[in-house]
Amino acid sequence: MIFLANRANLDTRTLLTRIHNRLQTQVPDEDSPIEQVRYQTSRGNKVGVHATVTPEAFLGTSYPVTEAELQVSFDFPPSYAYDFYAIQWVEPKRDLMIGWHQDETHADLGECHFQIDYDGETVQRETATFLDSHPLNVFDQRIDDLVSILEAVTWVESVPHVPTQAVR
Template identity: 70%
Template sequence: MLFLANRANLDSRRLLTRIHNRLQTQVDSETAPIEQVWYHTAAGNKIGVRATVDPVRFLDQEYPCSEAELQVSFDFPRDLDYDCYRIQWVERERDLMVGWHQDEAHMDLGPCHFQLDYDGATVQRAATTYLDSHPLNVFDTRIDDLVSVLNTLEWTDGTPTVADDVLG
């Protein structure tokens, strides 16, 4: 078991295994949105979890894209007072990415920001709530937020945006 109270005990490998296993349990179900789960690796080390997702099943409604990829990574840098993560939804068909990044990038927005990329460029970036809770709780919260974001994604003149009050 991982405990946030003692950050020194947090282990990204174990956490990624738990997220992978949680998603993997949904693969066998015909109605589950998760189609395939795998580890994203670098130099033989687990650095993230990725899953192929059926958007219609994930959102329980029609959606203009037939496949998406959920990308999750966590890191626990010893030189920061907070955990780093990326939880993002990627649609290759539409060259669209929406997600939350809690890292050292864009510190003018605080430790956590929402980012929306479309057609090879960032079209929206906004400060969002810093979640000071266990990484599995952060994962669950951001997945819930993702449903809200995808349900309210608006297209204006061919460019996607999300209202700031939906970003979490």
């Protein structure tokens, strides 16, 4: 057994396996919002976890699409003092992506930002709370945040937007 409380002992492969297993254990449950879980790979290496989600079951309320995908990736670049991640809700039918990116991009927004892409364009990008805790805790926190974010989405002139105060 690998002890994951110490991030120094954690690698991307181990973390993605833990996230995959956590999501996969929900699949046999008929009430689970998770339908299918799979790895995203690149050249045979695990680079992310994708889970097909039933939005109504995930949110516990009606939702305009019947299928979405949760996409999760983590990286631990040695040249940075913090972990990188992308945790995203993707709706292919509406060409919509909502999520958090903690990485080296958009330095003007800090280490972490929230982003909405719609119809092939970024329509919103905001500074988000930098979470410097164990990656599994970050995953849990962002999944909890995702529910409130999805509930806060409004469509202004046919473009999705989340009020700044809703972004964590």
